[in-house]
Structures are given as C-alpha cells and as structure tokens.
Amino acid sequence: MIEVMTSNYAAAHGARLAKVEVIAAYPITPQSSISEKLAEMSVKGELHGQYILVESEHSAMSLLIGASYVGARTFTATSSQGLALMHEMLYWATGARRPIVMIVASRAMAPPWNIWGDQMDVIGERDTGWMQFFCENNQETLDTIIMSYKIAEDRSVMLPAMVVEDGFILSHTFEAVDLPNQDDVDDFLPKFNPELKIDFNDPRRFGGLVMPDWWSEFRYRIAQDMEGAKKKIVEVDKEFGKKFGRTYGGLVEFYNCDDADVVLALAGSAVGTAKDVSDKMRERGKKVGVVKIKALRPLPAEELRKLNDMVPVVGVFDRSFNFGHGGGIFSEMRNGIYTPDGGPLIKNYVGGMGGRDFTPKHMEWVFEDLLRIKKEGKVDRMIEWIPLRDGTGRWY
Amino acid sequence: MHGRGGQGAVVASEMLARAAVKDGMHASAFPFFGVERRGCPVTAFCRIDDKPIRIHAGIYEPDYVIVLDPGLMTLVDVFQGLKPDGKILINTTRTREELAIKGPNKVVTVDATGIALKRGLGSETAPIVNTAIIGAFVKMFPKISIDSLLESVREAAPVKKEENASAAKDAYEITKEV
C-alpha cells in the first residue's frame, strides 16, 4: 500500500511490521516523531509490543538489553547527543550479543548547538561492534529495519544493528513509501528465538566476569561473527528482493561504475543526489559512477577492493570528520581498498555537515574535480572541505 | 512556498506531495530545515516529477513560488532563483502593480485569506490559508487533479477536514490564470 510519509514514520511502521515486543525510547530532535508515532500506535492498539517510558537514552538501551535477554525483540530510536549518552551501553549490547535494532536520525554533535543532519554521531560509534546500515531514501529505511532483524537475530550473527537515516534530510522529508502487508512480513521474519535466554526455572548469570585467560576469545568470536554477517546481509537482501521486489545490493551498490573514469563513494541520502547527477553527466559524455556504501559495519572490504581494478580515481564524500585524517567513510575506504600493492588515487570531500545543504551543483563540482585528477594523474590535496566560506571548493 | 510559522505551509507541501502521488507522479516534500516558531518566516518545498526523485537537496531554482503572506515580501526575497518562465501565486486582494512585483513572471492572485475566514479556518488574526492556496495552485498546475487534492486535504488536515477541503475547492473555482 503506497502512502506518502516521512522517513521517521516509515521507521515507526517498520518497527510495527516487524512485531517488535519492547520499545524504550527517549525523545530527541529529529527522531522524536518516531517515538511519538510508536506511542500513538501503542495507544490505538496497532502496536504488537510494549512501549516503555524511560528517563534517558542510556536507560533506554539498558532496558532493551535486559528485555532482549528475556527473549524479546527490541527497538529504540535516537540521535547525536542521545546516541552519545548511550555509548557505554552500545558496547554492552555487543558484548552481550543482543540483536537490538536501533534507528538513528543522524545529527550533528554539539556544541555549538545544531539539530540538523550530519553523520558525526554514527561515525563516532563505529568501534562499538554494532552493524551500521545507511539509507538512501524513506523506503529503504523501512525495508532496512525489517531486514536488520532478520540479519541480527540469526544465530550465526547475534549482533545489534543501527539503521542510519540522515537527520531532517530524510527524517522530515515526505516521500511515497510502499508499506508491505503484515502477512508478508510475518512470512519473511520469523519470531525471535535465541539459543540462550533468561529462564526462571534454570537461573544463570549473564555477562559475568571473565579473566584475561579467556577474554580475548570472546572478542575474537565477535570479530568472526561480524565477518560472517557479511554473507548473511547479502543473503537477506536477496531474499527480501524475492519477497517484496526491492533490493539494495546488500553491502555495496555500484551504480554507473562499469566503464567509469572516476567514482564517488558515499553513504546516506546524498547517494540519491549523486545518482541523479551521475546520470545527467553521463548524458553529456562524462563517465562518472557512484559507489553506494550501504553497510559501513561490517566493512565490505572485499567488495570495495574491486574498485582497484575498476577505476583509477576514487572520491569519497563525508558528512563527518574524525580529526585524524579525513572523514569517517574516507578512513574506512582507505582501510578497505588499499592492499600492500597500493590502490587507486583517492580524495576526500568533507561537506554537508550540521545541516548544510549539499546540492547537485556541489556534486557536479566534485565529479569535475575527480575528472581533473584523473587527467593530471595526481591528487592536489587529500582532503577538501566543501563548500567552505573561505572560498575553498565552490561556495554556492 | 513561503509563509509564516502556523499558517500551514509545511502541511500544504505534504498535501501537494500526496495529491501528486495519487495522480501517478513522484513527489518529495520538505520544510526549510530551520528553527520553526509561530510568526517566523517558513519555507516549504515540493518536488514533483514523472520519474522517481532521488535528489536530497534544497530547491534553488523553483518553477513556481507560492506566497501565503505578502507581508513576507519585504523581509525575504521570495522570488530568488525563480526561473524566467516560472509562475507566482500570491494570497492577496491587491494587484500585481500594487504589490510592485517586477520581472517577466506571470502572477496569479487569490484571496485565500477571505476564503479561509469564510470557511472558519483559523481566526481573523491568524487565518489558516494553506488549503485555499493549494486549491488555487492546482488550477495553475493541472497535472494534479482537484479530486486528488481534495482527498489529500482530507487525509492530512489535522482538524476541520471538510471545511479545509471546501476552502481548497472554492479557491480552485475562482482562480483564473492571467
């Protein structure tokens, strides 16, 4: 059934269709309407699960870990400061192997106070061991939530997942979304059935002390299962395609890359803009392609390494900066695609932060810059902030 | 769409998107992501296309500019970026000359305030003009049918669904493209 709605409402419907059993969320712009919509659904009796009020995001995550231990399917929503507040519990959720799914309407980290779209908050959580999936549009948000449960709850994975929608850019934009019907979703997504859970007839201690002689093995298991999740993600994406007619490439999507001279790699809502600009430039004879990174964690290194043989120049657009060397996705890409034999020329474009609009004109400028790099055979500067008020890049 | 906080510009953009989708097109509607307050200038955008819309960025060269409150014209350059063949729709009882609108663009006016008050939408000091003005817009943009618009108004209006739909219909009927 097609309905026009924001990505926030799409996320709320996704949670409802996935028959989530426990929801605990604390409001924060631009995520608040997700919690409000879920609360409304709960009051109207449309929600299968329980909606529990908590006093902070940290409490929300703690509550969900407990609920997940009992065998409930759990869900929450947050952004920037809230995500940072639950940081400690994100590590806990991974270590405890709880398949919690969380939607993050990514937003800038304060101060200065800024409520608009950015990706620094989720980039800061790469190390927690959560799977991270980025969405290009509202439909993908809904679909990814449903797919995330199937991936996360698989016994070979059992890791939490965060579904990222760009704050305001997707969360507050109305687009047409096809709501799948409940029976089809029930068919696709089985009930959460963990191997071990809290049982009053067989009491155990969960998450207790482990001495140095065994701790690393636990971490190694998580690393192994995160690697194994890659296969599962691609599998679930194909299954989803068969059932609902929509696929997203699983980990990475190569768009217009076949005979491309240069490609731009990026994640989130800007992918849509990039695809549009890429098509328009192709019509004018410029061979530019787009690499959509859907999964940042697990890092699809093998997929990205294909770029070594595909193109000589790769640009990476980041809505974040990690104050080391470049933005989050740039760091990951370099890590993923470079081998001891080297790799393509690569340049980072940092922009669109704190809700600054990244327009098709900016995108075109980036592609032209990459084509210039290909012609000259070298990168002028590794990291370019665009657009910036001092005239760097092109200021619209 | 330029209005003031509380006049319903954002909801109007949603209604247009809904109507466009009902008529088989693709649409994407969003507010200018600024701090929203009553009385503060608010801009809402809507992209409508026959093909799927993938762009996620602001609109800088509109084909149409809708002004819900002509008082804004002294504060904000509401026509910035308007294409040379773009059209303007203003909620007013004055003429183009009286409003001193320069340039080649066609201007259509409709007394959305009058219609809103007649239908009891909002109050004298703060009339809700959004549904009336999009009713007028659909006359200028026939790719969206008035029936789809009325259905969308009924779906998305938070209160007084029938009065809002009537306001849209009234505006649609009296608007003349000049």
Added chain:
Amino acid sequence: MPILETYKDLPSTPVTFYSTESNKTGTWRTVRPTFNESKCTRCYICWKYCPDLSVEVANEGDFPKIDYDYCKGCGICANECPSEAIVMEKEAHK
C-alpha cells in the same frame, strides 16, 4: 558443563554454566555467630540483613537457622539483633 578449548566452544552470549552454590564460603570465617533461642523474639531482622543469604527461616514462626556452609562471619546479624540473641565467637579451628 561444556568443555572449553577454543573460541569456537564459547556460548552464543557470555553466560555461566554453573551456580555459585558449589563455592562454600564458610571456610572464610574467623568468628562465627552463635544463636541463643531463649532471647530470640523471631523479629527476623537477622534474616533481612544477612548479605549472604546465610540466615534461613524454614517456615513463618520458626527460629532462624544459620547456614554455616556459607556464613562468612561478618557479624552484621549480631550487630543488628535487638535482643542480643546472636553472639560472635571465635571460630574453633582457626
């Protein structure tokens, strides 16, 4: 209890497979609580306060009993008893 040799043998979530009941902490004691039934009013304050769950009351109305397998001899029960029915004495074997 499963035999753990490599990371592959780990359970799907960190969890214990045995209870702490097998760890009899009574051997930690240097002093032990002794109980005087004639003074006891069965207020059960000792049962409420024992941090180790080592004071047991089988049925309502019974005198509390101390489980010397686990009692660590902290002395809180003796300290809290309003009728001084519990006295701490030196552990014989230490």
